[in-house]
Amino acid sequence: MDETVRELAERLLSRGYEDLPEREQRVLRRIASRAAISRNVNESFHERLTMGQRIADRVAAFGGSWTFILLFACVILGWVGVNAWLLTVPPDPYPFVFLNLIPSMLAAVQAPVIMMSQNRQAAKDRLAAAHDYEVNLKAELEIMRLHEKLDALRQHELVEHFRTLEARIEAMADPRRQS
Template sequence: MNQPSDPTDIPERLLGRAAGTLDPEERRVVDSMAARRPISLDIGEEAENRATFWDRLADRVAAVGGSWAFIFTFLGVLVGWMILNTGILGRLGEAFDPYPYIFLNLMLSMVAALQAPVIMMSQNRQATKDRLAASHDYEVNLRAELEIMRLHEKIDALRIEHLEAMTHMQGEVITVLHNNSISSTAD
């Protein structure tokens, strides 16, 4: 049987390029094919393994800060602050932050000033995770394409072998028929 070439010539045969000119993703795909090992991996787990303490903290802060629970809790604190300073302590003349709520505005500005960069860090980390996932998707797709091309090569080789065997058998049948026709005309 005509065997398709060995897996070490995959870059040249299937990609039309020398192994030294491959991108890192393409190199990983070719290496995994040559080693006959899967290329799939859990991107979430991979990203989590790469994450630092600060990355995970930013993700948690962004998850809390971007939730309805946070919004309703914060709204409750704001309304409570206003009721306390205007309604309860204001009537007693003991309000520590009366109506324009200057101290409350300062606190809100500080929360926003701290929360915004943390949320941006989390978004940057998510973007990095998305790029990692896209790169991995490319590798998996490339691997699938190359494997399909290799299967086509194998099927083509089997077809050629089958056709050669049929041609050989047809030649033998023709020879037998020719010999039978010669022997029958001689009788």
């Protein structure tokens, strides 16, 4: 198999196997062994997440949802309603200083969590792009191999056709066969 991979590198990529990047070597090894290269990148990425990363992703998903926005709006309206109209001695009277502090603290905690989640999503996207490159490269190289096989088959058919024609011409030129 080792010699096949080296020959594939020379024939399909016009470069030595050792001169290729690791992922292209991996693709050639998969072609030589006729193994699939496709895999679910999401599963392998999610398997490596820590508990903290999973929680951060859930917090970011919830913090960026309409459910959070509507729930937060209801809490603010409820806070204002209770402190402005229902309680005679409100713990947070108008202009609701404590209420203003709560969204600020929430934003201070939520922003880094969302950024961590976005950074992980970007890393996942880079991983998916690298995998897509490998799949596309393998498909392209397999197509090149198919073209080589078709060209060889056509060449073989042409050779056979010429042999048939040559035999006919010789039969027509041989006077012993004409009588």
